[in-house]
Amino acid sequence: MDGDLKARNRTVGAALRHDSARKHTTGEAAYADDLPEPPGLLHAALVPSPVAHGRILDLDLSPALAVPGVVMALGPADIPGKNDISSSGRSVEPLFAEGLVEHWGQTLALVLAETRDAALLGARAVRPRIEALVPVLRIEEALERQQLLLPPMVMARGDAQAALAAAPRRLSGEFRCGGQEHFYLEGQIAIAIPGEDGEQTVISSTQHPTEVQHIVSRVLGCDYNRITVECRRMGGGFGGKESNASWIAAAAALGARATGRPVKLRLPRKADIAATGKRHPFLYRFDVGFDDTGRVLALDATLAADGGHTLDLSGGVIMRAVTHALNCYDVPDVRITGLVAKTNTVSNTAFRGFGGPQGALLMEEVLHRVAAATAQHVDAARERNFAGGPNGGETPYGQPLEGDLIRRVWAEAKADARIEQRRAEIAAFNAAHPYLRRGLGGFALAFGISFGLLHLNQAGALVHVYTDGSIRLNHGGTEMGQGLFIKVAQVVAEVFGVPIERVGITRTSTAEVPNTAPTAASTGSDLNGWAAHAAASAIRGRMAEVAAEQWNVPADEIRFEDGLVRHGNRAMEFGDLAELCWKKRVSLSATGFYRTPDLSWDPVAMKGRPFFYFSYGAAFAEVVVDTLTGEHRVLAADLVQDCGRSLNPAIDRGQIEGGFVQGLGWLTCEELWWDKEGRLRTLGPSTYKIPGSRDVPPALRVRLLDSAPARVETIFRSKAVGEPPLLLATAVWNALRDATGLAALDLPATPERVLMALRAKG
Amino acid sequence: MPQVNLTVNGRSHTVEVEGRTLLVELLREKLRLTGTHVGCDTSQCGACVVHIDGESVKSCTTLALQCEGASVTTIEGLAKPDGTLHIMQEAFREYHALQCGFCTPGMVMSAIDLVQKHPEGLTERQIREGLEGNLCRCTGYHNIVKAIAAAAEVMHGKRDTLRPAEVMAAG
Numbered sequence: 066m067d068g069d070l071k072a073r074n075r076t077v078g079a080a081l082r083h084d085s086a087r088k089h090t091t092g093e094a095a096y097a098d099d100l101p102e103p104p105g106l107l108h109a110a111l112v113p114s115p116v117a118h119g120r121i122l123d124l125d126l127s128p129a130l131a132v133p134g135v136v137m138a139l140g141p142a143d144i145p146g147k148n149d150i151s152s153s154g155r156s157v158e159p160l161f162a163e164g165l166v167e168h169w170g171q172t173l174a175l176v177l178a179e180t181r182d183a184a185l186l187g188a189r190a191v192r193p194r195i196e197a198l199v200p201v202l203r204i205e206e207a208l209e210r211q212q213l214l215l216p217p218m219v220m221a222r223g224d225a226q227a228a229l230a231a232a233p234r235r236l237s238g239e240f241r242c243g244g245q246e247h248f249y250l251e252g253q254i255a256i257a258i259p260g261e262d263g264e265q266t267v268i269s270s271t272q273h274p275t276e277v278q279h280i281v282s283r284v285l286g287c288d289y290n291r292i293t294v295e296c297r298r299m300g301g302g303f304g305g306k307e308s309n310a311s312w313i314a315a316a317a318a319l320g321a322r323a324t325g326r327p328v329k330l331r332l333p334r335k336a337d338i339a340a341t342g343k344r345h346p347f348l349y350r351f352d353v354g355f356d357d358t359g360r361v362l363a364l365d366a367t368l369a370a371d372g373g374h375t376l377d378l379s380g381g382v383i384m385r386a387v388t389h390a391l392n393c394y395d396v397p398d399v400r401i402t403g404l405v406a407k408t409n410t411v412s413n414t415a416f417r418g419f420g421g422p423q424g425a426l427l428m429e430e431v432l433h434r435v436a437a438a439t440a441q442h443v444d445a446a447r448e449r450n451f452a453g454g455p456n457g458g459e460t461p462y463g464q465p466l467e468g469d470l471i472r473r474v475w476a477e478a479k480a481d482a483r484i485e486q487r488r489a490e491i492a493a494f495n496a497a498h499p500y501l502r503r504g505l506g507g508f509a510l511a512f513g514i515s516f517g518l519l520h521l522n523q524a525g526a527l528v529h530v531y532t533d534g535s536i537r538l539n540h541g542g543t544e545m546g547q548g549l550f551i552k553v554a555q556v557v558a559e560v561f562g563v564p565i566e567r568v569g570i571t572r573t574s575t576a577e578v579p580n581t582a583p584t585a586a587s588t589g590s591d592l593n594g595w596a597a598h599a600a601a602s603a604i605r606g607r608m609a610e611v612a613a614e615q616w617n618v619p620a621d622e623i624r625f626e627d628g629l630v631r632h633g634n635r636a637m638e639f640g641d642l643a644e645l646c647w648k649k650r651v652s653l654s655a656t657g658f659y660r661t662p663d664l665s666w667d668p669v670a671m672k673g674r675p676f677f678y679f680s681y682g683a684a685f686a687e688v689v690v691d692t693l694t695g696e697h698r699v700l701a702a703d704l705v706q707d708c709g710r711s712l713n714p715a716i717d718r719g720q721i722e723g724g725f726v727q728g729l730g731w732l733t734c735e736e737l738w739w740d741k742e743g744r745l746r747t748l749g750p751s752t753y754k755i756p757g758s759r760d761v762p763p764a765l766r767v768r769l770l771d772s773a774p775a776r777v778e779t780i781f782r783s784k785a786v787g788e789p790p791l792l793l794a795t796a797v798w799n800a801l802r803d804a805t806g807l808a809a810l811d812l813p814a815t816p817e818r819v820l821m822a823l824r825a826k827g
Numbered sequence: 828m829p830q831v832n833l834t835v836n837g838r839s840h841t842v843e844v845e846g847r848t849l850l851v852e853l854l855r856e857k858l859r860l861t862g863t864h865v866g867c868d869t870s871q872c873g874a875c876v877v878h879i880d881g882e883s884v885k886s887c888t889t890l891a892l893q894c895e896g897a898s899v900t901t902i903e904g905l906a907k908p909d910g911t912l913h914i915m916q917e918a919f920r921e922y923h924a925l926q927c928g929f930c931t932p933g934m935v936m937s938a939i940d941l942v943q944k945h946p947e948g949l950t951e952r953q954i955r956e957g958l959e960g961n962l963c964r965c966t967g968y969h970n971i972v973k974a975i976a977a978a979a980e981v982m983h984g985k986r987d988t989l990r991p992a993e994v995m996a997a998g
Contacts, residue, residue, distance in 0.1 A: 082920060082921075082923060083925060083926065083928075085928055086919075086920040086923070086925060087916075087920055089919070089920075089928030089931040089932075090902075090916035090917075090920050090931055090932075090935060091862065091902060091903065091905070091906055091912070091916060092860070092861070092862015092863065092901070092902035092903050092932045094928050095861065096864070096929065098861070099855075099861035099864075101859075247964075248962075248964050249927075249929075249964060250864070250866045250874055250927065250930050250962065250963070250964055251866070251927070251929045298927070298928070299927060300928070300929030301927040301929060301964050301965060302927075333868055334866070334867045334868045334869065335868070545927055546926035546927025546928060546929075546965045548926070715923045716923070718923075719926055719965075719966060719970065722966060722967040722969045722970070723964075723965045723966045723967045724967075725967060726966075726968070727967075749867055749868070749869050749871065750867050750872055750962060751869060751871055755962060756967075756968075757958075757959055758954075758955045758956075758958035758959060758963075758968045758971070759955045759956055759958075759959055761955075761967055761968050761969070763951065763952070763955070765967065765969050
């Protein structure tokens, strides 16, 4: 495989628009709810649990049936297959609660009606009788009761306890971060359309069509080949449609199976927030040993995630948190223990970064504490502890980091942000102002790219060339706005040397490319780009043979460029060669397959090479804090992000800007709030605050790291960009501490929390 | 069932609605104008913004019956019949001011109203403040603000064409 392909045709590397840019601005881009409704369509609504924890005594669905327009109501007894929606198929994660309810808003039943309003009214009419039990809502409480969803996950190197004992200085700490609601603008939706012989076509807003297929099949008790799942686009995903889309689709499919009619399930926003998983909140406890220079020598830390009531994807999330707990820093003797606590809250799930953002917070806290204890600036402590150079260059799990890139992104971000000058300006401002305080915070990142579950690192593509030279591209990746479809189309256009307009982009379908991985873990373009490259290259190879035979020249001298096929002075249109291939009975269709090479992982020893490569980044953010109210604003941010040799700088830049702002929301303004009964009371944008246009830094300066092609064979030496930039927002947390001088500041650092911390400090 | 008479994108319609039918339901379900989206149901996210008699309004909390005699413009009504985009649409497209696209129609409708209400010109700060009622979860708003600033220059007659987008020139 030629990983060092240079983009000859310059389609790859061009800042092309999003494939649907025009349609997005005209309203023509159709999301699932915009499609014409099939005749006979029924609408579905979920019956939610009114309590967070309890025994179901009686679930009488007849009040729903009394509502005009309601056609049917379905509970656990109506499931023909298994009442299990777990990704693994090995956990107990029911579609409809049976016996016990374990979180407020958990789905008990499904109501089907002629209109959506009737379905919602029908669902509301159901009054389940539940004997309430005491809910466990906090991580601490779950840990005390030893309520864990997984055995502890321990990553260790050396002897952390002995090194702590031997370290010249030592301190310990505890802090926490909150969860995060995805708030994709398009809520969860699926439309199930029954066909012949038990077949169903399921249109799903999903990042993982194959898992939708599997879980629909499991719930219905049918073969996978009965179910076709399609997704043209999502109105945002962010991890929230990785596993959660599957059970929404399974509920719709169950309704379609029971009634023989098409069923649409579109969750109202409140129901969506109540019933679907979120980012895992974390509790951290650590002991750190260090010397007077601020070099961290030993670290023993526990990262406890709130998994919610079931496992879902928490195993992967905690693995990524643990493997990212040292981020880009070296600690010689280390033990990181990952726990997943079981609470009576909605089951937490994938969210952009997948535990990585939570893991990377640990060293920020550690370095701040160590820097304070050794009377140095936190950035000096950072530089003292970067992996590589004079320090160790390997992660505790045994994979090398590129110390030179860590130092390079850090140095470039510092230079971009002009930090010496800014610090002087900030000091002058703070000295002059009675109560506003400015601060500057930095952050550096090494983020591992690949799925932690090794077998997910595979992708397929299906490419057809038609006899007019137009190309049809299909692959297993899904489009949620991130620009995957245009990036993969750029790869295909590059291979054939044709203008991008010749490549037709099509919806994702399990009927075209089967057995796919989710579009997640930032791997969409890495995996699907290579798979599409393989398919296109196979066809190009056959086409080259035909051209070579026609011109009586060697096939490897045939060039595909500018929409032409060339040898020396001879040329023909790409479409003419396609037509010639057909006449010569040469196939113009191919599948492509890719699996990420050189990965290994021992989950017991927690050693190996789980990541194909690392994505590096660094950031500085400047904030201003009103110390009388706790309110704060980000004034400016300078970001440097490693995208390798970017496939599309415009798309990548958009990911960096958007990821940073989403991280900013998680760390500063987005707060999930449960009452004592375990009811989530932040069910919409009026109570759950995501960043608005006034909350983002007016000066957001983004730079792609220049001249830094990936050092492994990624597609055209590009690097993934979906998740890493979200973590760059950690600089804002650090800036808030710089501005306020607070030694501890739990997350999210809302104005209330900042104010309370300032009051406590006195 | 009551009827409402209204003009949508220049065409007059008489539509039977329930008293509780929302304008967005009339547009999406009765007229099949599905470019107007429902994001939050509670009029904070702005994905449902349309113009009623030239003013931006959240159609998810407007009753259809309130629109008797009104002239409604939706995202589908902005481009010319020959497909030429409104300059605001063109700016969003050109500046990569969109990712998943779900908020885009509402953003564009709000942005046009905002620019029209400020014939004197708009600062980036005013744009950020004016967009408060439209949420975007993907872009971080950076390119949206730039796109609106660029379109405003054209709408205000300060330039004939859009200022070239830095983001697209980057490659």
